[in-house]
Amino acid sequence: MTEQEKSNENDCSEVEASEVQSRDENYSGSCDGCSLEKEQEDNENNDCSSNMEGEIHDVVREDEIGKENEEDDEFESRFDMFYDSNGASSEDDNFSSYGESPTENEDSPTLPPKKRYQNFSMSGPKGNLEVLQLEMSSIDLAVGQRYESKDDLERRLKLLTVRYRFDFDVETSTPTSYVVKCWVDGCLWRVRAFTQGESPTFYVRIYDSNHTCPCTERSNRSRQATPDILGELYKNFLGDVGPAVRLTSVGIAITKQCGVKMDYWKSHQTLKFAREIDEGTPMCGFESLPSYLYMIRRANPSTVTRLHIDELGRFMYVFLAFGASVNGFPFMRKVVAVNGTFLNGKYKGTLLTALAHDGNFQIFPIAFAVVDTENGFSWHWFFTQLKLLIPDDEGLAIISDWHNSIGKAIRNVYPLTARGICTYHLYKNILGRYKGKDVFCLVKKAARCFRMSDFTTIFEEIEVVTSALHGYLQRADVRLWTRVHFPGERYNLMTTNIVESMNRALSNARGLNIVRILESIRVMMTRWLAERREDARLQPTTLTRGVEKLLHGRVTACRDLMVQRIDDHHTEVKYGSSGKYLNVVNLEERKCTCRRFEREKLPCVHAIAAAEYNNVCRISLCSPYYNSAYLVSAYAESARPADSAQPVPEIVANQPCLPPYIRQQPGRPKKNRMKSALEVALQNKRPRKEHTWSRCKQSGHNTKTCPM
Template identity: 40%
Template sequence: MKKWALEWKFEYKTVSSNKSRVLLSCVDENCTWRMRAIKLPVSDFFVVKKYVHEHTCDTTHRKANHRQASAKLLGSLISSNYGEKKEGLKPKQIIEQVRMLHGVHINYKQAWRVREEAQILVRGTPEDSYYNLSRWLYKITETNPGSLTYQHVDAAGKFKYAFVAFGPSIRGFSLMRRVIAVDGTFLKGKFNGTLLAACAQDGNYHLYPLAFAVVDAENGASWKWFFRGLSQKIPDASDLVFVSDRANSISSALEDVYPLSHHGICRIHLLRNITPTYAKTGLLPLVESAADAYTCHEFWLIFKDIKDKCPELAKYLEESDFRKWARSYAPANRYNIMTTNIAESLNSMLKMPRELPIISLLETIRLTMTTWFFERREAAAKHKHLVTPKVVQKLVSRLGAAMLLNVYQVDRSEFEVKMKQ
């Protein structure tokens, strides 16, 4: 009846309503419009027994702020705009759409409530999402062979941690460079929390998610629990590298769970730490170059310049441990992954889903990864070169400079390269 009233631009009031009968009339007492319905004795359905469809009232009783246009009703009318991987309408867009389609005027606060009702209708409440999480995790392991899921509750039986690593991601990592970037980002739903993520980079320099966890907060206990789950699929090894910010919680957790692996810090976070004190020295580009240097000889040529111009900065960098921030001193190969940008890019991509209930958040991640993997598989099937498209581009761009070099073979596996004079 609310939808009918909204469509035909009239308003009604409830004269009587109980479990067995409902009687409605027009808001104008002199109008003849009426509707009476009673409940069927053998079911929960109601049947209309009397309906007077004509209105004898005038247009003064037709208002733009329609009394039947509740947040729940309007939410049901726009719910198709919401769903997994859909950001949906924003409050200002809802205001405009409701006005254009239904002739109803609502304010920003009402539009926000309409948005919430639409999301609840499609995605359920946050409470329902946590209640059904264990079922969703079970279905993931059942439908995605090789996947790993965990859920942890506290002594009172309340949710604390959830971990998921999809089987295809874990299997693909065996063919990639063994460098993993980890990062955490806060959630913006009703119960807050933090999303932890571990990402790698595939052969075409694409973001490659490995594992996720929703935890209460980003601290030592939650990171340790996350790494324990990850270690079930990616065991500790001396050639494994983790890249993160300088959080002590991550460092201590890696020491406990991955003692053989190398822990490198993000170059950008290192520069952020020294920028307030040493920005005016003009040495920050040199620090960046020193971090990216491939050989120790190249590193020391740059670092000597830093030390001569600012001994205090050089001392700080030495105390920060060359092995953690300088590529040339890393015990294991970091390749081109000197920052946590791949993990932070994932967090940026999930900016909107971080507002959703936990199941909708994880389902959005799953659908996104499914789309990525399908598109990459299709592109790979059409690619005929021995190396990936991005590597082909790099080889082509460097061909001109390479043609200017003289190459002398020293033995079967070693060459000496010199610039042409």
């Protein structure tokens, strides 16, 4: 290179550096700032100004020293140093479930420290496009920027190349220097960064931002447009990363703004990396799990947490029961529904849940656990921890599916407790093995009978129709799936549908890391407890709103019944004069020959008629679990968030918790479970044909009511 070419190159660098400085001064504060105090930055800048010339003398040409000395003198006046760390139906009585997806973390260290526009729409108004340009201008480089490591600088350069649609080659990459240039030969675009002293911090010393190569040529290569870089670009500047985001929307946004061709798999990987920036990686969730459990216990008294790891320090099981659930369960009916659902994150696993029904027919969460897999060991461990909250008792009932591991664990840990199985799972097995709509309806009636005589009649009819199904139901043990033979009290809970509803409420959280899963549960419980506490206080009636609605229909129906007293304690109630439907009610013992009063702990239609005839308060016939006062007491406490400002003891923070060993299967993980034969049949069920009258060709009436 001749002396004239060197002089022209130096002049060009000085002009470009001054242009960058002017642009940066007009846009100060738009990039990520360093975490140090301002006074510390001033001291570092002064030290940098006094020592810069001697440090970089060995790595730059002599004809560039004069220009760099001028930059050192102006180093203190430049803007702040930059740091870039970079899814079952049921016939149970009324209940409802609620749930939303987990909230996003709004304190991500990778975002600029100013307002973020995560809901940017590519088809939005012009104002959004202006905001987008303002946001993405913070990616640009400037002389004097500081990066804590070479990886941070390299990541910023990759974001810059993807944003402005070009590529670069690395000329020099050493522990103390990093020099890159445009990949097109002859182009003057280049960046030079060096360290200072023994510090690993890199400073941008030279930045020639203008390209002298054709635009069409420099945009022919995009090696830096990898999913991790595109994910960071999309998360910080282009769009949302919530569970409702579609992969096609991610690909369209990046293609329009960055000109990168996106296929379906690349869009999936990009969205995956973007969500990891916002939610954390699956591995970091296990590292922070001990600290999270400690902070949750400290924020919520009476909370029970258990963490079980193997001899190598790898995660196996975690158990969480909030103090609000522990202290609220005594006001619930003593029926617990348990089930497990798969997790679809990197490390898979299973989420085990234990739920109850409150007096207003709403889901009441008791305990949650994340285990490696659903087997006998994990269920035994789960019930062992649950027994600390709910002791074994003859008045307790546990409802689950047909899983053999659950039955074995209940027999070992809860020997006194009555175990029942979900009738919905029974129906699915019958539908898969035996055909016949009439037989299926008979099994359903037999499971829900209140009287032994009715069950015997229906069961004999099943034997006449198909002896194979009759034998299968006998082997299934009628004490598990029938209401009349059940040894304990299961009230109206015949299925585990409340657990399925809970799984549906947590469906968006099942792909997060383990800490975010538990935090999503905490957020959901905080919302539920607050809303239901306020709703319980506003209920004006003695009984809960759900019970009032249920009894309203029975009060209306009892007016057609004929009542006659037998003695001081017994009352005869019948429908019509024939006496075919006759029942005897004992209000003192709260029994009726229909057995509904005894099983549900709510007055049946016959008991209501007898109470009205004998001037007995019908509210006194209900179990206290259905009182509004019990509902207020059940939701008296709340689930509080962890206080991250409080220090965590070193013994807890340093507790090892490594991710479990897994074998990652190829392809994208499946998020939807395989549907059973019953669910497929219900989806493919044809709607009932609506008949029309032949004269007017219209529906909704018959011959007598036809307007023609």
